[in-house]
Amino acid sequence: MARGHCNWLLTPSAMGEVDAAAAASGIDSYGLMEKAGQAVAAAVLRLFPGAERFVVLCGPGNNGGDGYVAARALHETGAPVALFHFGDPATLKGDAATARSRCPIEGAPLDTCRPAPGDVIVDAIFGAGLARAVPPAVADIVQRVDEAGLPVVAVDLPSGIDGRTGVVMGAAFRARHTVTFMTRKPGHLLLPGRMHCGSVETFDIGIPFRLVEAKGERLFVNGPEAWDAAMPQTDAAAHKFRRGHLTVFSGGAAATGAARLAAAAGLRAGAGVVTVASPKEAVAANAAHLTAVMLKAVETESDLADYLHDERRSVFVLGPGFGVGAKARAFVTALAAAGRRLVLDADGITAFAEDPQALFSAFADSVPRLVLTPHEGEFARLFPDLAADPALSKVDRARQAAARANAAVIYKGADSVIAAPDGRALINGNAPPSLATAGSGDVLAGIVGGLLAQGVPAFEAAAAGVWLHGDAAQRAGAGLTAETLINHIDRWH
Known part of the structure; x- marks a missing residue:
């Protein structure tokens, strides 16, 4: 490693x-x-x-x-x-x-x-x-x-x-x-x-x-030494579908920006094709802002089932601006049953606060294909016992959470910890204070999704995403916004 x-x-x-x-x-x-x-x-x-x-x-x-x-x-x-x-x-x-x-x-x-x-x-x-x-x-x-x-x-x-x-x-x-x-x-x-x-x-x-x-x-400082060998290599035979298809779910008409940030970040991180899956009421709002990112109306569970008929649609980001409730839980369950890979962020995490085990069980019987990106409060909603235990370090909490969820866990913060179900863990140290700005978490979810779409394993995609996020922020400078941060994502420099 x-x-x-x-x-x-x-x-x-x-x-x-x-x-x-x-x-x-x-x-x-x-x-x-x-x-x-x-x-x-x-x-x-x-x-x-x-x-x-x-x-x-x-x-x-x-x-x-x-x-x-x-x-x-x-x-x-x-x-x-x-x-x-x-x-x-x-x-x-x-x-x-x-x-x-x-x-x-x-x-x-x-x-x-x-x-x-x-x-x-x-x-x-x-x-x-x-x-x-x-x-x-x-x-x-x-x-x-x-x-x-x-x-x-x-x-x-x-x-x-x-x-x-x-x-x-x-x-x-x-x-x-x-x-x-x-x-x-x-x-x-x-x-x-x-x-x-x-x-x-x-x-x-x-x-x-x-x-x-x-x-x-099995504890290291996060950096290219830990994940560079897992990064995809492009060659003359590469084409957009070979580089993977990432789908980001949008919220309603008044909550579309977060999904577009994640989608743009996923495209910048190297995904060959990125689609925003939008409720019908938000299609016009999203269409007015999207160019290289595609758009598809996905409103109901039936719409999602139809969308999943295309096996190339293999990786998803759900949570940024999506809303908390039964629809989020139903979509996650459908993605798990279809064997898809998922970055679950923000509202998607909170949607399972009343029954975290339903989420864990849905992804239990497979190679890890779920990435969770909780900040402190969201972590406590899914893992209240771990969050409340003063004897545990942040590394201990992240490791136990990853094992319980069979997921790569990004326990976010200025000292983000990335953990795998098998006990591997990394502490990130390159995130500048300027990342404490609205939308930066959506960008991180998109970067991780973009790497997953290219075939990077869940833990390595999570770790690389966190490091690239911090690296982009350092080069963007103190006045960054989430929109400008995306322009500095570069794993090839």
């Missing part, structure tokens, strides 16, 4: 197992800590060469050990360094105790730290493994640093961020830069953790990557 190593993600617990496996294989674990701390010091000096003082905050575990190494390295360059420790450093054990014993700087208790103008903070208190609320002394220093507006370089992950979920555990530093090791963690990409990390640098401290692969959790 993933080529190379830059897009790998490991949870903190899995990374801990990798560290243990490295030590068990005979690798000097303190040597790894030395490399980590030296990498932090190098990043700090590179980013803040003019700092008046480096303030290193060390915690009671191995993250603190990295901090002691960094403090020593900074001191050896002649830089002014102040060191503050949380907890009694005399109780440190193992590599962290060794790192502290080799650090020539006399530390002071964390609650005595008073940041001053010109300071650069090195946060080595907790790192990625925190799973409880930060103690008051840490919350206090977070507040003092924040109020002083001082730059922070975090070791592994800003203290206060849960590395598995990205949740703020009471309080958390807002880092300018984060140095992590071997792979990023989910908390570097999931919100709100991502907003606390600043720029993220992943440093290879020398653990053989085979040990990382052995603990791999």
Whole structure:
């Protein structure tokens, strides 16, 4: 699924197992800590060469050990360094105790730290493994640093961020830069953790990557490495029907725009033929705006049955502007029974809020051919128990939802998670804030539908669609609208 190593993600617990496996294989674990701390010091000096003082905050575990190494390295360059420790450093054990014993700087208790103008903070208190609320002394220093507006370089992950979920555990530093090791963690990409990390640098401290692969959790950063091999290839023999037929259902006369956005996006994403299936009352409104996209009146279940007689009409988008009710449910059921592939979005999702299992059962007995695109509220309508469980991360929720629905799930947001029924999952990181605009979700549904029409499997189509959506937004610029976003969809650049 993933080529190379830059897009790998490991949870903190899995990374801990990798560290243990490295030590068990005979690798000097303190040597790894030395490399980590030296990498932090190098990043700090590179980013803040003019700092008046480096303030290193060390915690009671191995993250603190990295901090002691960094403090020593900074001191050896002649830089002014102040060191503050949380907890009694005399109780440190193992590599962290060794790192502290080799650090020539006399530390002071964390609650005595008073940041001053010109300071650069090195946060080595907790790192990625925190799973409880930060103690008051840490919350206090977070507040003092924040109020002083001082730059922070975090070791592994800003203290206060849960590395598995990205949740703020009471309080958390807002880092300018984060140095992590071997792979990023989910908390570097999931919100709100991502907003606390600043720029993220992943440093290879020398653990053989085979040990990382052995603990791999089938979780990656979304990008072409994950789906490019599944993308369709065009050649001289290509024609429009070979590139697939996508149909987008329109709403009534006053709700046609969303379907046209999705249809235009599907055409731009490469579908050979795109049709808007419109209720009769909306045919005139749609006809006035459509050019390359075709138009067909599909009003009733009987109309849909006639439309499905053409086997080339294989992929559908239902939901944008369609309306919530029995008609949506009936159309989805008919498409499922006919073996069609479907992107279910917006109103189409909400239509099944009272009986989600009816939707899941309709698509249960096949290779995944359903893509669900819920935002937070829509997700809670289909999966209320998952949405309400605070122990689950966004990745956990998306994976369990995908397995339950036998669907590729795009759990939307600035940190969209894409999950497959078999447990594969991706976290997307390229969506700019400008995508928070009316109609952008309709465009995403159309892109995914256009890729499905070309034969891309459901999970890969969902993942590629999300990434291409963000990529188009980046190139469209901050003033994008849904209409202009479509013009920047380009998987060939």
